[in-house]
Amino acid sequence: MSAASGFQPVPRESTSSLITRQLREGIMYGTLPAGAQLSEAALAAEFGVSRGPLREAMQRLVQEGLVRSELNRGLFVKELDEAEIRDIYLTRTAIETAAARAVAHGDSAAQGAERLRTRAAVMAEAAAAGDLHRLADADFAFHEELVNLAGSPRLHRVHETLMVETRMCMTALQGTYFDPDDQVAEHSRIVEAIASGDDAELVAQIEEHMQEALDRLVRASR
Amino acid sequence: MSAASGFQPVPRESTSSLITRQLREGIMYGTLPAGAQLSEAALAAEFGVSRGPLREAMQRLVQEGLVRSELNRGLFVKELDEAEIRDIYLTRTAIETAAARAVAHGDSAAQGAERLRTRAAVMAEAAAAGDLHRLADADFAFHEELVNLAGSPRLHRVHETLMVETRMCMTALQGTYFDPDDQVAEHSRIVEAIASGDDAELVAQIEEHMQEALDRLVRASR
DNA sequence: CCCGTGAAGATTGTCAACAATCCGGAGATG
């Protein structure tokens, strides 16, 4: 059998991986609200598995910091107070700045900028249509793309968790209004900073964007 | 009952937490060498527990990225090639830069700098004594302290894993010689940059230190 | 009315056994 057929390994995945992903989504979108206790028996029944694989999935989420474990008490979805939200954005700034710089200084900065420009265009479109839900999705897609383009498995892993936490905040504040045009403009400025290769400008734009996003969240949460 | 007695919660910990920590140390110091398969039965017997808690600990390490899981095959200690090493340092740069800036711009920058100066002094002492083992420990202690001073739970969590991976590299290259004085000088320059509050200088010093450390590792590994 | 006591119920922590899968080698076949 030839080995150069371009076939990929079959993406078989462990049960605990699948459960982890579903639980993570539940946390992200508020199906499992912050502070809620996660009953092993109930969830295991819902997934149609025994408690073993479910507990393994839980330990992953604990390690990720999305779930808090109290011995002999149970597992609880992590709650995010203002200090936590600030920490999320501090860490996001660190990760995304590194990612953006890697993209800007990498071999394919131009292609990267182009793909991000496309993402920003989707955001602008959603903003123009007044579709705030789609705008939020496009926003997340932009930041995911940014970190993916850096090609760093570690930045990606950390960022994945941070996006879940960010979305948790947004979900909790659902219905709050943010000015769409501001958001779109901030993302465009980031793209152009990447394209221009001006490092100081790039760092400044990302920091400003994160600061603005954080301010929007904090302002809305009180 | 008064609540202001300064008592801390009893640090009871789950079995899987304890096992996770021990396995992590094993990976860090090469007791569990890179690429090795981790037999559930053997390890469970060694820890004196059943396979349940041990598997939970494993899932944590998988989530952390220290262990790779192959379905129906087993769990293996992650191997670090040159690309991985570069990624570790890319991420370390991101995390530690953010931490250092947080310290430098925070309320207690002076105290922070002082504590780091102490750590650097320990390094200098070890270097002067020619004790390379103690120098390496002091080096790690410096970076841990730096991130701790930032007071960010997320930066701390990510950094913890990165330090394990860094130590894995060092362990694999045990016996290689690095110029002690260079290392000491680099750390001192970081401390002084924090103390001075010069942001650009601080970022530059950390990047230079990381680049140097990475070069030392890569050079030694081939 | 307030507080300590104790038992019931529910939930988590742990285990040992069973099922499914994979790897290696012996044997048959061309």
Place this chain on the structure above:
DNA sequence: CATCTCCGGATTGTTGACAATCTTCACGGG
């Protein structure tokens, strides 16, 4: 001799049951 098939041993994946712990609530005493 090469190759395919099949089987045994070993390892992982999953389960259901049991033990330990915590919470709740009713009860009785002060």
